[in-house]
Amino acid sequence: MRIFLKLCPGLLLLVALLAIGIPELMAKQVGMQGEEKFWERTVRFFLLQDTSVQIVVLGSTLIGISCGLIGSYVVTRKLSLFGDTLSHAVLPGIAIGFLWAESKDNIALMVGATGAGFLGVSCLTFLQKCTHVRQDSALGIVLSGFYAVGICLLTRIQKMEFGNQSGLDSFLFGQASALSVEDLWGIGCTLFIISLFILTAHKKLLITGFDLSFSRSIGIRADSLQYVLWLLLAFCIITSLQAIGVILASALLIIPAVTASLLVKRMNAYLLISATLGAFAGLGGSFFSFLGQGMPTGPLIVLVSAGIFIFVLCLRPTDGLLIKWFFSRKNTLRIHREDTLKAVYQILESHDFQHQTINTQALMSKRGIDIVKCEIEIQQLINAGLATTEPRSPKLSIPGQSILSLTPMGWEYACKIVRNHRLWELYLTNEAKYAPDHVHDDAEKIEHVLGDDTIRQLEHILSNPRKDPHGKLIPSLTDMEMGNIESSPSS
């Protein structure tokens, strides 16, 4: 039992990732102090009463926006893992900046990080241009090499006199509550520059991202544009380090942008959505971190954006997983229904349309399904108003022993399907020159997708045929209107 209790939070979190209710559960996970405390802190966070809360909210939202904006370019230009590498590569720069200023001075950290970031990018470019090292290995080398130097420096600093109160640890996983007013200025400036750059260079970015050689041919300096983008990317990562940390900084670049790419195709809308999602992720993450007191913010921000991503993946219009599943199910049901109707028609046809009803037993053997499935399919026909049943003898109703007759609507539908099937068979043999023994299986599929327009086209191409390649009658519109075919017309 105790093991089970310990397991609970973990399992809950996993489920939470998969479900929509992620915020609730996350709150419980991080803010275990009890119910009242939870609400109290929630209210405190959203009423923005303290200056510290104001800074955190403003900071993380702005970080989210700038990461979302730059992230859209990062993802569309296949730089996702480049961002990851860059964010790891700034670590030694931060350490050196700290050593230089001997305290957590923002300017020094910024200069150090920018320098290291650029060194990282140059190493990467060098490895790719001048050696046979492939892109993935080059990224891995720069990432882990720089990171190793950073770790060595960090562990060294912690053993030096001024290193103890450095707070450099918070740069690994981020701590939004440690944001200061100066940080806020840095974040604001970065966002301003990024927006300015995107506004002025939007068209050029679009062209260079889409077709590099074309943009070069019309005189756009793609390389310098690329370098500016890298510079902004570095700034974006560096200013967000305090809130999200070195390890996960790239996630805030990638996840909102990828989520946006699932939703829209146009670049403008893409930027907008990506920025909004980024802002939400930043806000959500810092909120949970605030609840939990001392929980690292970075992972929480990432979890919130991952939650949004999963939500979108499942429920986005037309392509969402759940939506797709729903439509696919509907489609499957329709196909089953059509197959059953066709079977009914064929049974009626085999008796030369002497009877108007068939018994369920015959349908079962014709469709080759068991009694339970058959009952379900019949029930679905009845529900759709395509057929009616009555027990064989009024006194006892045994499953599988009832008599089924089609309603006029059902009859028309059945005729349509059979017509589709036979028309297609005829088309394949006459026009596409397939052997008659090949066309049946294919027509079994195509009969479900032929629309009215195509049918008219086919009838025109084949000049209103009456017989399919196997010599069977193709039911025409008049047959359907008559509501019945009396008997096979003599040929």
Next chain:
Amino acid sequence: MPLIPDFTINQVFTQPWSTTQLITWNLQIILMGLLVCWTCGLVGSFIVIRRMALMGDAISHGILPGLAIAFITVGSLGIGTMFIGACLAGLTCNFCIEWLHTNTKIREDAAMGLVFTSFFALGVTLISGNAGNIDLDPGCILYGELGLIPLAEKVEINGTLFGNRAIWTMGVVFICVVTGAIVFYRQLLISSFDSTLAKSIGMPVKVIHLGLMLTLALATVASLEAVGVILVVAMFVFPSVTASFFFNRLSFILLSSFPLGILYTLGGFHLAHWLDCSIAGAIAVTATLLFIPACLLGPNGGVCSRFMHR
């Protein structure tokens, strides 16, 4: 206290080996370092030639939630549960990445960046949220603590002490990896080079791929305590890429991860002693430092040789 202490041969090279106590302590560290370098070097060579170096990065991050859940359920460093949890999480991570990029239009690099950061974030949150129950702090996951490996508990079977658990685990993984590499060398070679040919002569390419991913997860878990999830990427990538500047046959590249491992470990150990910093970090720094001359001067495609050819 300056950033770079004075370099004295006595302090850096003699002092760690001065007393028996220090020697036994440091030998354990060196042994662990060697095993980590060798194991990761072998696995990494296959990963790198398959152009999946970053998959190594992704999986090493991705195993974290599995580890965390295993920790929370068992409450201690139970090796079995740890391995199972980590391997499951690693495979899930791999599966998610592949699913995303085959079933949606998300590109592989973006899918990778998305999945592994999310997994890692989940793991870190779980660990810091259950800090009371877990004797593992996020910092350790990030850069490991090779220097504390001798403190790991001892293996005891029927009352006989067999020595350090961490080293034993690593040793077993190492033996598995070596055997696997020898026995399945041909299969790994051909499925990496030309998977269509491999498939056509009836090799289970997918199984081989999964097996490799599993081994990757296994190697990562075993070396996690020592080097952490990010530095393990260095252990994966550096040996084979460095060797590729000298040799152009896979078998030589595989073999050269042994001498390179020795160089890395010994160099890193003494570097750490000199600078008084993280040993795992220092090993990775040594690897970087050795990579630079190899890249510049290596006879097989090094920058200088390329320049001379032109």
Next chain:
Amino acid sequence: MNSLPYPIQVHDLTVSYQRKPVLYGVDLEIEAGSLVGVIGPNGAGKSTLIKTIMNMVRPNGGFVKILGKSPKAGTKHIGYVPQRESVDWEFPVTVMDVVLMGRYGHLGWFGRISKADKKMAHECLEKVDMLSYANRQIGNLSGGQQQRVFLARALAQESSIYLMDEPFVGVDAVTEKTIVSILKSMQQSGKTLVIVHHDLATAKNYFDHLLLLNMRKIAYGPTPKVFTEELLQKTYGGRLTVFSEMASQAAKQPEIETAKTIGE
């Protein structure tokens, strides 16, 4: 004669790839010892046909038989030469290693390469005029040389059937001649060869049978019979509109397939 199974028999083969129809109801029976060129416009499903025969793509309908067996058991009898770009030429192996890979199929899981295997690889390299390159790393080869290495590897496989995907793309004239003469000599020793080709001008001279393909089989037969203006026009002159439209619509609805398999 009829009692012997066809080396390759394809019956009513329908293949969709990423929800798009690629092959549609293709029938094909290739007789032993023929040298077949597969011809058709881009996206006509030439490579897909080869891959389906190789059991690398699962068909949506119809079946493939190799020497009368299922493709899973049959692929062992096939030597496959993929498109040159499909492998990584920076890979750390030598020319000899690549040719020896052709022998792996004969070794089983734990077998080792024997001296006979090495001798065999030697001979194959000699046949394609590449013996002097045996210890080179494959990255340093030209396009034509790479293709020859692939051919040597195929020879080392000692299969009775060979499938080759565009072996003449990006090779120099000398290599092209070498390849053709090797193909002809392979045919004379009774091998069955199916080669995807894109150059109409040379197709007539290289192959004794032609398969014209454009989503469906347009024609298959001896070259003089099939290589006619009318049939080529049919192959390259666009598709039947209703036909391809409906085929792509059906391919977009995977439920139709699954419904069928469940229903039956």
